[in-house]
Every structure is written in C-alpha cells, then in structure tokens.
Amino acid sequence: xxxxxxxxxxxxxxxxxxxxxxxxxxxxxxxxxxxxxxxxxxxxxxxxxxxxxxxxxxxxxxxxxxxxxxxxxxxxxxxxxxxxxxxxxxxxxxxxxxxxxxxxxxxxxxxxxxxxxxxxxxxxx
Amino acid sequence: xxxxxxxxxxxxxxxxxxxxxxxxxxxxxxxxxxxxxxxxxxxxxxxxxxxxxxxxxxxxxxxxxxxxxxxxxxxxxxxxxxxxxxxxxxxxxxxxxxxxxxxxxxxxx
Numbered sequence: 001x002x003x004x005x006x007x008x009x010x011x012x013x014x015x016x017x018x019x020x021x022x023x024x025x026x027x028x029x030x031x032x033x034x035x036x037x038x039x040x041x042x043x044x045x046x047x048x049x050x051x052x053x054x055x056x057x058x059x060x061x062x063x064x065x066x067x068x069x070x071x072x073x074x075x076x077x078x079x080x081x082x083x084x085x086x087x088x089x090x091x092x093x094x095x096x097x098x099x100x101x102x103x104x105x106x107x108x109x110x111x112x113x114x115x116x117x118x119x120x121x122x123x124x125x
Numbered sequence: 126x127x128x129x130x131x132x133x134x135x136x137x138x139x140x141x142x143x144x145x146x147x148x149x150x151x152x153x154x155x156x157x158x159x160x161x162x163x164x165x166x167x168x169x170x171x172x173x174x175x176x177x178x179x180x181x182x183x184x185x186x187x188x189x190x191x192x193x194x195x196x197x198x199x200x201x202x203x204x205x206x207x208x209x210x211x212x213x214x215x216x217x218x219x220x221x222x223x224x225x226x227x228x229x230x231x232x233x234x
Contacts, residue, residue, distance in 0.1 A: 004167075037223075047160075047168070047211055049223035060221050096167065103156055104174050109215040111158035112223075113179065115167040 002027040004097050004116035012091075012123050018084040022097030022116060023077075030055045030075045035100040037112065038071060038082045040093040048093075052100065052108070053080060087123045094118040127216050129226035136232045143199040145229045147212030150193060155214040157195040159188060162228070163208045171210075172197060199231070207233045 008020035020038075029036060038050040051061035053071045061069045070083045084091060096118045103109030130148040137143040147157060159172040170179050172188035175195065185200045199206055209228040216222040 039223075039225075046227040047162075047213075047225040049225065052223075062222060098168075101173075103215065105156065106215070106218065108221065109156055109217075111170050111173040111213070112160070112168070113170050113173070115169075117165075117167045 002099065002114050004099065004114060006095060006097050006116045006119040008095075008119055008121065010120055010122060012087055012121060013125050014088055014123055015086055018082070018087050018091060018121055018123070020082045020095055020097075020119060020121070021079055022081070023079045024099075025078070028075075029073055029078050029080065033102065035108065036071075036073065036080050037098055037100055038080075038095060039098055039112070039115075040095045041118075042090070042093040045093075050082065050084075050095075089123050092121065092123045094120050126222065127214070127220060127224050129212055129214065129224055131210075131212060131226040131229045133227075134230040134232065136234055137199075137202050138234045139202055139204060141202055143202050143206070143231050145197040145199075145210050145212075145231065147195040147197070147226050148193055149195075149214065152193055152195050152214065153191045155190075155217075157188065157190050158213045159186075159197045160211045160213065161206075161208045162211060168211070202231075202233055204233050207231055 037052040053059040068085045098112040099114040101110040101113045160168040162168040175190040176188045211228045212226040
C-alpha cells in the first residue's frame with residue numbers, strides 16, 4: 001500500500017527557505033503512471049496547489065508561487081522535495097505531498113489519489 | 126483564473142442525505158474530484174471524474190456534474206462522515222493549475 005510521509009522543520013524564519021521532504025513507500029516514485037505534487041492549507045483557508053513533478057523531472061508550479069518554488073525528485077531515495085524561498089507569515093500552513101493519477105482526458109487532469117498526513121510549518125521569528 | 130465556490134457548511138441528521146455543491150463557470154465541461162478531509166488526517170479522495178468512486182469508498186458517496194454545478198451526495202449519513210469536503214478541478218491545457226474549492230463543513234447532528 002502506497003504511503004507518503006512529509007518531514008521538515010516546523011518553524012522557519014521570515015525571508016528564509018522552507019525545505020520539506022516526502023518519502024514514498026510501497027511504490028516507486030519512478031513509475032511513469034503517476035505524477036507527484038505538493039499542496040498546502042493555511043489556517044482557516046482552503047487547499048492550495050503548489051506544484052507538480054513527473055519522475056523525469058518535468059515540473060510546473062502555481063503561478064502565484066512560481067518565482068519562489070522548486071520541486072525535485074530523488075529516485076535513489078524514492079522521495080520528493082519542496083523548497084520555498086523568501087517565506088513570509090503567509091506561507092504558514094500544513095503542507096501535504098500527494099500522488100496524482102492520470103485523468104480521463106488528459107494525463108495531468110486526474111485526481112490526487114494518495115496523500116500524506118501533512119506537516120505543519122510556521123513562519124515566525 | 127478559474128474559481129470554485131462552495132457553501133461553508135451543511136448540517137444533516139444521521140441517516141439523512143447530505144448534498145454538497147461546487148459552483149464554477151461551465152464546470153460541467155471539467156472533471157471534478159471530491160476529497161473528504163478530517164482534522165489531523167490526510168485528505169481522502171471519495172469521488173473522482175465527476176461520479177467515479179475509488180476502491181473502498183462506500184456507495185453512499187455519489188457525484189454528478191452538469192452546467193455550472195457539481196454535486197457530491199452522501200446518503201444515509203453516518204457520524205463518521207463529519208468532515209470538510211473539497212471539490213477540485215484541473216484548469217486545463219492553458220491554465221496548468223489545480224483549483225480547489227474552499228470546502229464545505231458537513232456536521233452530523
């Protein structure tokens with residue numbers, strides 16, 4: 001059974017870089033049948049998609065975050081990573097990694113079918 | 126950019142039916158996915174591609190999508206169904222974004 005586990009520092013100072021890791025177990029991140037992504041939920045807010053990556057390294061990001069975000073995969077460790085630069089209090093959120101499944105009409109249009117439990121990140125000095 | 130709207134909350138008695146709507150411009154032309162999200166837990170996919178259920182999701186969960194509204198229906202509601210429910214669509218080839226609705230809190234009375 002596929003499981004995703006996020007980890008990283010719970011507290012990040014403003015202007016610094018938030019770095020999170022998601023370990024994938026029970027399945028290979030290199031499977032060409034899926035893609036991987038990060039999604040967050042700020043306190044009292046809805047879910048916000050951060051970005052996607054395919055095992056080959058192809059990625060795309062939420063335009064509102066694109067200038068500050070990098071998502072990468074390490075197939076040797078079966079994990080994906082998130083770097084979010086120049087954080088502010090507005091980046092305080094629970095961060096989830098998730099697996100995306102191909103959609104019926106487009107590879108990228110499918111649902112996020114497996115999620116991690118999330119990790120809470122607070123941006124504060 | 127594409128926007129999804131949801132009612133903030135729905136209250137329902139056990140055994141009754143909960144109806145959760147997700148509004149968007151011509152949403153009927155998109156594939157809609159629904160997630161159940163309980164506090165402290167991972168979101169759970171309950172309906173995908175408008176009306177398909179993943180393996181293990183009870184038949185009580187059903188979905189439809191037409192015009193400007195997608196609907197998630199939970200029949201014979203149980204206490205364990207109390208959660209936030211989020212709809213989600215893909216923006217399309219020209220808007221490579223994943224858009225989530227703000228969520229509807231389902232309270233079981």
